Amino acid sequence: MDLKVQSKRILPVAVTGLLAASLAACGNSDDDENGGGSNGGGELSGSVVADGSSTVAPLGEAAAELFMTENPGVQVTVGTSGTGGGFEKFCAGETDISEASRDIKDEEAQACADAGIEFVQLGVANDALTVMANQDNPVDCLTVEQLQQIWGPDSTLSNWSEIEGLDADFDEELDLYGPGTDSGTFDFFTEAINGEGGVQRTDYNNIGEDDNSGILGVEGSAGGLFYSGYSYYLENQDRVKAIEIDNGDGCVAPAEETVQDGSYAPLGRQLYIFPSDQGLEKEQVRAFVEYFVSNSGEVAEAAGFIGLTEDQEAEALESLDSIG
Amino acid sequence: MKSPNLAASGAAAATERGLLSNGRGKTVGTLFASLLFFGLSVAMLGLAWLLVWSFLRAQGRLSWDLFTNPPSTLDIESAGFRPAILGTLMVMAFVFVVIVPLGVGAAIYLEEYADRNRWYNRFIELNIQNLAGVPAVVFGILGLAFIARGPFGLGFIPLTASLTLALLVLPTVILATREAIRAVPDSIRQGSLALGATKWQTISRQVLPVSIPGITTGVILAVSRAIGEAAPLLLVGATTFVVFDPELFNSGYTVLPVQIYQYATRAQPEFHDLAAAGVVIMLIVLLTMNGFAIWLRNHFDKKRVG
Incomplete structure (x- = not known):
């Protein structure tokens, strides 16, 4: 056992140690996860931690990117734990901003209150929940009543011809696609159509969080029907068609104008961010939130959503001023 | 490590000889070999399909x-x-x-x-x-x-x-x-x-x-x-x-x-x-x-x- 052999045997250990040391060196940093803030008056620095709805994430990412080009010292991260998962972390004080595709639920608000976390709800973009069908489907418009017949919790409809008062004859099997029950889109749609959040027939193709597979399903199935965010329709106009919605005042197609003027009801929705009071105490978080709201048009366009109206934007900025 | 190798090759040779001396054994052997090969090709084809699909889809995006x-x-x-x-x-x-x-x-x-x-x-x-x-x-x-x-x-x-x-x-x-x-x-x-x-x-x-x-x-x-x-x-x-x-x-x-x-x-x-x-x-x-x-x-x- 001379020294040479010994040293060779130690080699892997040494390599491992070196690796650890070099990576640990990378870990040296002046700002930790909750630290940061601004250094002096000018340059902003530190971190902004946002998490929540995967629907809102593209907006958050676009806003983060635009914001970081102007404020290179700030590190914004956007997670996609889902609206519910986002609130869970938010109320545990682990994130600065929660992103949501629906209002906060009572029990979630209670959890935040118990943890002493105050927050404000700010609209950052509009979205049209779009009902999509196969391009060969002759039906152009569905009333809210008819959507309820199709998607209601007690619905047993299995063929398009069973829907009462359709604007066209269509004898084809209903093939339903919808998001998973964790999704804010699911909560919003069931609330708007079935009158109670989370209630919907269960014998549909649950596509989870992967909206593209819903598009794929409807494209390949003559009697297919699917609902999802507007951006998924925009990107797939050559593959599926959007069903107009009649809320008692005639058929309205999802579009920027109809969502902004409120006539695309009840499926027009706002997407929200919820900054916490603790988060807003950090200068970089407040700056980011302000940027997000006041540049909603640019952000929404980049991410495939519909911008806020002037009234909505003013309202959001006002709410922001009311906290912290 | 020489002796185990020798033993292994000896065993293989013996098995092969056993199969050769018996016509039915040979058929069964061939059948199983092809079944095993089929199993292998399902796995490899799946992987190959994934790779080809990814490369085709990613074409034009592959750069530094x-x-x-x-x-x-x-x-x-x-x-x-x-x-x-x-x-x-x-x-x-x-x-x-x-x-x-x-x-x-x-x-x-x-x-x-x-x-x-x-x-x-x-x-x-x-x-x-x-x-x-x-x-x-x-x-x-x-x-x-x-x-x-x-x-x-x-x-x-x-x-x-x-x-x-x-x-x-x-x-x-x-x-x-x-x-x-x-x-x-x-x-x-x-x-x-x-x-x-x-x-x-x-x-x-x-x-x-x-x-x-x-x-x-x-x-x-x-x-x-x-x-x-x-x-x-x-x-x-x-x-x-x-x-x-x-x-x-x-x-x-x-x-x-x-x-x-x-x-x-x-x-x-x-x-x-x-x-x-x-x-x-x-x-x-x-x-x-x-x-x-x-x-x-x-x-x-x-x-x-x-």
Whole structure:
């Protein structure tokens, strides 16, 4: 056992140690996860931690990117734990901003209150929940009543011809696609159509969080029907068609104008961010939130959503001023 | 190592002769060989299909931008995977650092020291085998509750991800290492002990060096499994949008599978191409890491013979 052999045997250990040391060196940093803030008056620095709805994430990412080009010292991260998962972390004080595709639920608000976390709800973009069908489907418009017949919790409809008062004859099997029950889109749609959040027939193709597979399903199935965010329709106009919605005042197609003027009801929705009071105490978080709201048009366009109206934007900025 | 080889080839020759002397045996043999080959080709064709699809889809997106640029929603054309690649390498490096000593240590204890007549040793053994079958997301919840939060409270940092994945793949390493140690003939141990070596000297200088190829294989398998996991990491903070390089003790990191999943579920088809490019990158990273491990194994193999 001379020294040479010994040293060779130690080699892997040494390599491992070196690796650890070099990576640990990378870990040296002046700002930790909750630290940061601004250094002096000018340059902003530190971190902004946002998490929540995967629907809102593209907006958050676009806003983060635009914001970081102007404020290179700030590190914004956007997670996609889902609206519910986002609130869970938010109320545990682990994130600065929660992103949501629906209002906060009572029990979630209670959890935040118990943890002493105050927050404000700010609209950052509009979205049209779009009902999509196969391009060969002759039906152009569905009333809210008819959507309820199709998607209601007690619905047993299995063929398009069973829907009462359709604007066209269509004898084809209903093939339903919808998001998973964790999704804010699911909560919003069931609330708007079935009158109670989370209630919907269960014998549909649950596509989870992967909206593209819903598009794929409807494209390949003559009697297919699917609902999802507007951006998924925009990107797939050559593959599926959007069903107009009649809320008692005639058929309205999802579009920027109809969502902004409120006539695309009840499926027009706002997407929200919820900054916490603790988060807003950090200068970089407040700056980011302000940027997000006041540049909603640019952000929404980049991410495939519909911008806020002037009234909505003013309202959001006002709410922001009311906290912290 | 010469005599076992001789024995093996002798056995093979004997089997072959047995088959040849018997017509029915030959047919059955051919049938089974083709069934086995069929099984192999299903696996290989599946992989080949995935690779071809990814490469076709990613075509036109494959450039150095993918390695050097951060992800982007505004500028999809030049978006890349830099933070995700670095995040994956960092997380995997520490998975490696954790599982090698712990896994090999546990295996040595169970094989060389543990008294199998004791109920607690049998209990540990049973549990390790069970742990190997627990779904990944359960380890994610464990990591969230005990490492990110709870007693360790490390927060949502790359180290948390490493520890979570290490727990996930530790059983693989322990089982593979035990097999490797068990394959060392007892005569070597007895010879070493007879020459006056202590038990630890026997293990460290005789048993372990011979088992290194088997251990390395186990570690390669373990790391390969860990590198593809997205579900547990989503729970322990692998965020989907990070444009800066990860730091071990800083929150804000992402890994390749998470980034790929996020791109794949976007509305815009450009993102789907990007996701396919991510698959190609992940493959490159995986093959590079495995290649290094295999080189390491051969290196030790050669040294042992020479």
